[in-house]
Amino acid sequence: MSELPPWFVLQDPPKVEIGIEDWKTLGMERVELLKEVQHDIKYAVQRYYDRSALYNSTIILNYIKGHLFLRLVSANSYKLKSWIIEAEGDLFAHLFRSLAAEEQKTIAKNLFGAINFLTLTRLKSKLLLEDDYEEQKMHFMMYNNPSEVWCVRFSHVPELIAKRRGFLFKGWLILKKEEFYRSLKIAFENKLKEEIELLQGKVGIDETIDSAIKELERSLDGVIQVKSFDIDIDAKKLGGKLLHEQIEAFPPCIRFLYLDLETKGYLPHNQRLQLGWFLKKVGMDVDTQMHYWYEKSVDNIGLSYEQFVKRIGYQIRHIYGLEGAKVDYNVPKCSTCQSDYFCFFSHLAPEVQESLIKKLYSLNQEQLTGLMRESLQNKYSKACNTLFRQAYHLNANFVHPVQWTRRIINSGTLGKLRTRKESEEPAINGDQEEKREK
């Protein structure tokens, strides 16, 4: 088995001595690198990870040291933690793709856990002992090139299981390795988050280190800004209704989450945040949002509203920057939704996408076919922009979910849209109809 590539930040930290000022400087340099990653990842990788850097152990070691310092800083700052996890995740995903097959496997074993990753050949020999392997053996023949296929324990790739991707047999998901890349990025970010959280108790041990951390944290406060997309709109354009009630003006990702919550009474953590941030950005105040989750969520069965506020209120106030690091978080941009949160085109099975588009938007068959082609080619942002153009006959070129809504509002078409859609809005199930009647 090959070794982990030296640039991989989630390996045992090097045992080196370094002065606190030098360490802080390397931390700041890492921030510059990550800012460049967010701005133009290809350029950043060319600049910081070209061949001369990759083969220079001193440069790579300094990158790792800088990264480790940022972990310490972010252990105390929710805002910085989110930013670092997102930027390091993007960088990891980009560097990972350029690795040789063996190195990729080594990283996959590291992130999924060695016992949760097998090659197809190893899996076949393991399954020989299983009763019904013989019966299923022929299905393994469909993989012409076994080296291009990975086998991962299902519990480590829930997003792929939910979409029924690949061949699931005896708890192993067998799939082309490229299909696991996104799950690997999620695993990387989760592991980095865990590592950062482990450090939370460590800060406060050494005064010199603490003051350096505080200093860097303060200097980053103004540097790392989440751009605000708050919608400033003329109330007349809303026809007397509140914007957060205008579901028909929501992008498909948010519209789906909204309806999914109504149907299931549950959303996974990241999807809850995504919906919560969006509702905040379209003007839902914290109290209304508190009532909204109390009414929709299944977790509060048997709880009074007061008990619910006591138990869950912190998380909702956190969405509004009223708790924790008190940061007014924004909805993640489309590319982040695709990798870490929820994207209608990237995370739903094509047949579900197609049937929902048919119900929610007035597209003709030709438009629908073209749209689904883009989606199946994994051109998620392009598909979303196409859907917007065809559904609303407006120009589209957006990279952020809130831009979808803002463009509709600013075009003044919301009134017409509402008239057309109110009668067509589909019920996800009977329960939903019942809730609306109530």
Added chain:
Amino acid sequence: MTASTVIPDKELFKKALKKYYEEEFKPDRLLQVISRENFHNREFGYQDIDKHFNRNISFESVEELVSFLIEKTPTAFYAGAVYSDRPSKDMPIHKLTWQKREFVFDIDLDMYDTARTCGCKGADQLCEICWEHVKTASYFIDDTLRRDFGIKNQDIQWVFSGRRGVHAWVKDPKFSYFNQDVRSAIIEYMSLIKGDKIILPPRKDEMPLFKKRVDELVIKRFFKIVTREDLVSIGLSENKARRIYADREATGVTDFIIKNHVFTSRNTIAENERIMENILKLHYPRIDHKVSIDLRRLLRAPSSVHGETGNIVTFLTLQELASFNPLKDATNIMNL
């Protein structure tokens, strides 16, 4: 069609409950699905004879639990998750850290109201025909858990819920630690009905096991139980319906019948898809996802008593489930 609910005389019922918990209750059964590990940190809940619901209760030992049941004679008794400390009124579960809870499936006939063509409706009615929905869902879930998710036979325990459904408890300890995302993914994987939307099963070349399971355990079983009217309602002509019905009586449901009378090559792809959708709408398994996904939810405890019917929540093997008729075979404490 029979009402499954028995409303016994309150005092008699209380006496019967006490007698049951004193003489017949088998805590070992409960301990076969919930582990003894950190037993004292597991939440329990109950409903008393006056229908007051209580939760945030824990027991130091199994013996303490049995004494509690005898003393309180609850009409319903539930097991919840294991937490970082003992749940109590002073230390309720929302103040504690969740640690684990068994992965459980709930199949309940009230989710089939739009699919029940036998005339039964709601919580209180069931018959042998609509009970077939429960059986199909059980076979389907059991097969999926074993073949696709690799759970061993002995790690799935089926339980009659005491009224109109069954539960499957996954005893494999790994599953107890799964978070909501993994639990939700397993449910999503099995679900082809999303609200009022039907999703066609994956193609054989994409997911051979899944497709075969739908064909064998849903489609074929559907043709075994349906009436001629149901056959027409899924889009078949009167003639075809009559022929299938006659062939079924003579030879049983065979692949030949399905291939030549239902999904025939003379139909267009769209026609065959519409028939498939209609069959799934009527007979595809419906899982109460909230029971499986909600980590803090209380679950009706095996060997406890269903307070609305007086039936005991009983273990069943899949083979026993095949011939189990809740109207005749359920054990009722009033008859003990």
